[in-house]
Amino acid sequence: MSEADFTTNEMMTVAAARMLGDGTVCFVGIGLPSQAANLARLTHAPEVVLIYESGPIGAKPDILPLSIGDGILAQSADTVVPTHEIFRYWLQGGHIDVGFLGAAQIDRFANINTTVIGSYHRPKVRLPGAGGAPEIADQAGEVFVIMHQGRRSFVDKIDFLTTAGYLDGGDAREKLGIKGKGPTRVITDLCILAPEPGSKELVVTSIHPGVTREKIRAATGWDLRFANEVIETAQPTQTELSTLRAFLARTARAHGDDR
Amino acid sequence: MSEADFTTNEMMTVAAARMLGDGTVCFVGIGLPSQAANLARLTHAPEVVLIYESGPIGAKPDILPLSIGDGILAQSADTVVPTHEIFRYWLQGGHIDVGFLGAAQIDRFANINTTVIGSYHRPKVRLPGAGGAPEIADQAGEVFVIMHQGRRSFVDKIDFLTTAGYLDGGDAREKLGIKGKGPTRVITDLCILAPEPGSKELVVTSIHPGVTREKIRAATGWDLRFANEVIETAQPTQTELSTLRAFLARTARAHGDDR
Amino acid sequence: MAEFCSLRDAVAAHVHDGDTVTLEGFTHLIPFGAGHELIRQRLRDLTLIRMTPDLIFDQLIGMGCAAKVVFAWGGNPGVGSLHRLRDAVENHWPQPLEIEEHSHAGMANAFVAGASNLPFAVLRGYKANDLAKFNDRIRTVTCPFTGEELAAVPAIRPDVGIIHAQRADRQGNVLIHGIVGLQKEAVLGAERSIVTVEEIVDRLDPPANSCVLPHWVVDAVAVVPGGAHPSYALGYYERDNPFYIAWDAIAKDREVFTRWVERHVLGTTDFSEFRASIDGAGAGEAGP
């Protein structure tokens, strides 16, 4: 693969990374969010502050952690606090600008399910559960969600409301006194979605290069709408791509990953 | 003064120090309690664990601290935790065997006033206030009080109940669900008092050498009673006296104290 | 007062069938050695508490040690599912498993409340989601000053708190550094506690304000080198990521899983034998 080409995963990570402004204080979920947040740090946002729920504040890992508490996070952090302090003083305390989350299932109002598919007591699939997400989504200034788009993940109805997005839409969220703005961006391998002003229904605002509207609609479990103005996502720059690839290559070497 | 002689203050400190068993975990108030607790540590109780409310756990000061948070406490401690952790995890958490307190005023049921003489809103004398004492007396396994005895400190009625002893006596304390046993010993410059079983009224159990019953009663603001068996406090040993004097001499030198 | 003993003796003395047990360690310092010993001693009907269950709970659940699990996130970090946890919840294998499910914020606060000897914790949380619908131990309290309604969860005060730490001194004072998670709270809030350590040192020499557990709040200290493997111990060894990856295939199949535990855990007498048993092959072979 030449540097000019890029995969849909790379496009997703690059598009998500761009969302993070320099100096932003970001509460980072593991996996795709961590990949995107660190790409931001290694490119346009060197002063972004990455907080991981295990305790590291200001982590600057040179490889991608496999878990939320890898040693590299502690060793590269400005400080490491107890896990409860992260949730009590830093998140609930109101010091987080952006919560960066992944999700198993999302609905049109950006509500997230990471708990069960099927009924709670007799689930078809038992997912890992809430983790830090409910309170991150509640208390961070705003939330970015990064996830692959498909009919099993972008669903008409989630089976369990693990993490509140805009609930039934409109001002349902504010009415409950929830402080954080909620999921202001959902970044997928196909496009970028944002809540439509007023209704708060997710609409497509930016389409990744080479992706069609039909493909996006086919990968969505509800009757997806598009914003009045939809732009094409700028394709990854050579710097973004080479930085991401070098980061992932260092990671694979360090993890002895032969997958 | 020869080593065979000793002052009433020295007798008080030595008698109080002897109360602390080796290995005891002791929450130490500043001043007389700190002096006595450290004398215990420097004589018969080398493994006593001294906790100061500012944060040091396992402090081993080689001079007496003037304040509750002197540097020597932090530097000599096994660990130093935030002040709130002392009160939440260590005291309220139930890990303290003995609370060692001073007092401005005490009554016959070992209730303590360190708040005001006179009325609260128009006090004759405004005292420092509660500090850590109310919760120490509530939550430590038991409490030792060390204070000078006199009619202004041993009073018939305290003007303000800062720290609960046995309240109105009897089982008043247990009835309120207070866990700690309360003040099991009051050590003064004249004698040692303890709550009488049943009534919980303080009675004299041990009289310091050379002190008369009359002198003790004259220094007490209520009609003080004596236990059925009253012993004479063993006079300070040469080791106790020389250790205490060396400790205080080191302290005076270090504090540049010319009082 | 900390007693030095073997891990086997520590578990035998302090853990009983039906106990509530927490094995904490957030990714770092997960007490795998101690978890294996619970399996070896065939403990039953345990209520197991961990914010992030991880493979150690997968093993305990799959071997039928647990009647109930209290948790917030049950996955194989960076890899996928905990298949034994799923199989117990989805199919009741090897037995039904009660679950009490929280968020991280809820459990973190519950551990703090436990260490503080409070009956409950107050937090801003569980807002507008379904967790409280299926967990009646998520309730509310009203602020007596503002009238505001906040979430409440019961304090975590287990019978036994088990953690792994980097080292202890000869008195049994324990030092933990790096990601300290909820380990201090897990020990201070527990009725009894077991700490496994990488090594005993003459002098602890903790940095200022670091996480130290004095010997008089710890019941048993057992030296278990590598006792956090395949998790890691900062300053001693790295996380064994290939083990976590290999676990997926082992745990996916009931028989493969059972053979693996029988060969490597039940077939060994302690954690050093376990380590030798799997040596050189990631998580080792499942056995015949």
Next chain:
Amino acid sequence: MAEFCSLRDAVAAHVHDGDTVTLEGFTHLIPFGAGHELIRQRLRDLTLIRMTPDLIFDQLIGMGCAAKVVFAWGGNPGVGSLHRLRDAVENHWPQPLEIEEHSHAGMANAFVAGASNLPFAVLRGYKANDLAKFNDRIRTVTCPFTGEELAAVPAIRPDVGIIHAQRADRQGNVLIHGIVGLQKEAVLGAERSIVTVEEIVDRLDPPANSCVLPHWVVDAVAVVPGGAHPSYALGYYERDNPFYIAWDAIAKDREVFTRWVERHVLGTTDFSEFRASIDGAGAGEAGP
């Protein structure tokens, strides 16, 4: 975001008449330099919060800066009374002073609740004593699981949190070590914060798990060498015990006190001039 500035500019920008202000530091690192600057800028009607008021509050109260004090223990540690605090409470000099009085446990919990952005703190406390009789901000809550009644106090969330720390790096990250008291909570729970430090260093190099305040939770950082004197800064200078002893005579007399502040605080432009002004004579002379 931490801005580096003079202490004078920091106070002018962030502290206003009528504000609620905490100056924390438990014996260690008491922000005397900052307290003097509040006096120099003649701030009025402040609600001052400190667990242990110490001489700094004696000075502020005696100069009429405070309308109200929230505290738990107001004495001159190891010496005796805070005479200016007493005179204000007993005789309303120089003006009436409202007091809100707690125990240490209550205030420590209130600072934690403040840093946690909760409206109140729950504790076992204030049992069977008279404190709640004279303070309606000591109330109760009932545990929604056990029915037990516990004490509640309102969270401390001041307009301004002021602390002194050992050092900051060039970004404004702050390191505190030794007795860390409630300083972290005082800053994190405050709307605005000012940190005075002994020095700025190129690299903070904090020990593992030490008390660090990142630059993005601090509003102003001012270099004030000796800024905790006569309190101490571990690693920099010792507590000036003779000052504490000498203060007793200075504070005992209204006129002596006033002359002392006029000469050494109001008569100097900053803390280094103050230090020069009292140099070589404990707390210095009161002045003519």
